[in-house]
Amino acid sequence: MTRLIATSAIALCAATPLFAQDAACPAVGSNGQWIGGSAAASDIATMDSYGEQMALVLNGNRYASVFSLSAPTSTRIEAQGRANGDPVLTLYDPAGDEILTDDDSGGNGAARAEVDLDAGTYCAVITSYDGGPMTAFVRIGRTEMDPLTEGRGNMPDPDPGATGTAGAGCQDAVNFGTLASGGAPLSIATAAGETGYLSFDLTEAMPVTITAENEDADPLISLSGPDGENLGENDDFDGLNARLDIATPLAPGTYCIALNALSDEAAPIDVTVAAYDPEAALMGLYARGEAAPPLDGSVQITDLGTLETVLRADIDVGSDTQWFRLDVPAAGLMVIEANAIGPSGDPWLVVFDVAGREIAQNDDTPSGTDAQVMPRVNAETYLIGVKQVGDRQGFVRLLLERFVPAQ
Template sequence: MKLFLAGTALALIGAAPAQAQSPICGGISVVGEWVGGEEAGSDLTSAAQVFEADGRVPIAGHLVRMFSLSGATDIRIDVDAAPSGDPYISIYDAGGTEVAADDDSGENFGSRIQTTLGAGTYCLAARSYESGVTDVSVRIGAADVFGDTTPAATPQSSSPSGTEGGASCFTPGMARLGDGLTPSDLTGGIFANLTASESPALGFSLAQETPLSVIANSENGDPLIRLLDANGAVIGENDDFDGLNSRIDLTQSLQPGDYCIEIEDLNGADNAIEVGVEAFDPAADRLRRLNAAEYAPTSSDSVMVTDLGTLETALLHEVQASGDASWITIDLPAGGLVLTEVIGDGFDPIVTLFDRVGRRVAENDDGPEGLDSFLATRLLPGRYMIAVRLIDDSSGPVRLLMERYVPAQ
């Protein structure tokens, strides 16, 4: 991911030594470890070896590793889940400014950063898209001491041009993400950190036809985005694609030319928002939609499906639920009325029912009372698939209860 920083609103994550009482890297965390065990042994510029700094990313948290540079140095960081998972990483300087970030530039959903940094102290923050803890291997060092020199998407840090005055689309002073962008430029994504008051518009131009995604994420804001062409026509608009975050996926290639992203914040104008564009990834898009239970998986999809067998009368099954759908199959030996309940015990679940060919049969959230989900569906014999997920990013156990009633003879 190429990261461009604009304005003063930054999403900060940092670290300090595990034993330290005073936070560093922006004052966000006091839990972290030097890659060399101590500050004196953690200078990548002078080290002749790659540091191994494996660890565990906690649920909804981050793993922090610290290092120093005694001079400007080309560095490389590889973070891979062990044995599986999807980590993403950021580098922060001593003041808490994010100077590089990446997701999926390595192999098998691993993350890799290759960039040049000046002398100073830095923090690596590794996070994970997984709903549970994620064990990760961390390799960090000067780029020239890595045996494998396979290039990866190179994160960059810069400020979009024309950020003064909060200029709107296609007006003088409009902030820009980049010009003459190609599909390879967009592979890692190009993003800006800003507020809607500072930069209500971000312009960019494409040098080649390319499908792309426009993304806006914020911890405290509620971004709404529109993509406009050079004539001011709206190509796409989105609010609340994922929670309060927004996303526009353009599966058909955009033609070369000028474009602009309009940015509004429905929760105020001064919240930090990360806005950018990246190459549209069909595989990642399908996985996102499967996780949201927009449609049922097929045998070629790499999602786990739990088969509960035949529903004779009733079954009760505990599901470790998260914001990503958990998939379950059942078989009905005969037609009848099927009641489906998901009991959240404090969580807010949603349940979706699909038939054997993947058609959505029914869906419910919060019914008939409280946060639990309930379906009453008349079904024919056959195989059915159930998706259970939580409406937010929390995770925890919920109970799936299914009961089958047959017509009186």
């Protein structure tokens, strides 16, 4: 028998934050909130002061803050958690492509990024580093405006020549080769405290991917071009490792990587520069659960069938997302749980509709490390992704229940 709950109970159980409907943030499949309260009041290029708002992040969800620029602007975006909150900032451009991510550059667990942006509408997405509930303040303004955070090294305005900022200091960079189309990637192992700047050459236009790996170091990388322009920055891409995808071909010339370590400057970091592979980048999005795969067989998807009342499945899952297809026969509320079988599991789950829009995501519930979401659903097909957080492998029990409004 189909379970019945009152319509008012559906609203009560759907414990996910509601974003304002006046600002689109398609990069994360949700709506956001204008930093100035409205589109007209959110042009950072012309505002008399910065925009600021409070972000409430619950059940592993994301808070999207939207702003616009009517002209190219040097912009500062910050997020500072209250109490023990540890916000992670991801910035998306008008096309929905990721520009940068940052975790701790604001100091004391706060996120901070300073970047030159062209005119357009941008989306700053705030998440909780550990997936727990968090309240944070978000501030977006021009770089000459007062900052919210202290910045790395307790400096209100970080020195542009400091390690971890692209541009200055590149004259002393260690060059580790020339990247050629179809050639082998460039790689070097070095500590940030030993080699703060690296450079590489391009003799032909090509897109690139730069990675910096060693979670003990917690690397941060910034890339600047031959003219010193900052082309991007990344802190935590996959765990504490950093990755920067430059999908637009870079012109021939010498490029500089500023390398910083937020945890241990003496720890060796494996830095690699390779030709950007769009297919591999897309498969990486699917593996991390950041995008839903298509139903064309290119990615393995397990069909769970139709959810009439309750479905259960025990799965052996690791750090790569496993995908499941589920058909819902009628509109209502769906409760999905991913519960670890054993003491060391830490499951994470995400739900997308058939159009590829994210409708729910969670890592840790308030009571523990298991994951749970309660999205409203329609009569259509949904994709559910499940993985383990960190370098874990183990069994997870997937439990799905469907509720419909009482007549």
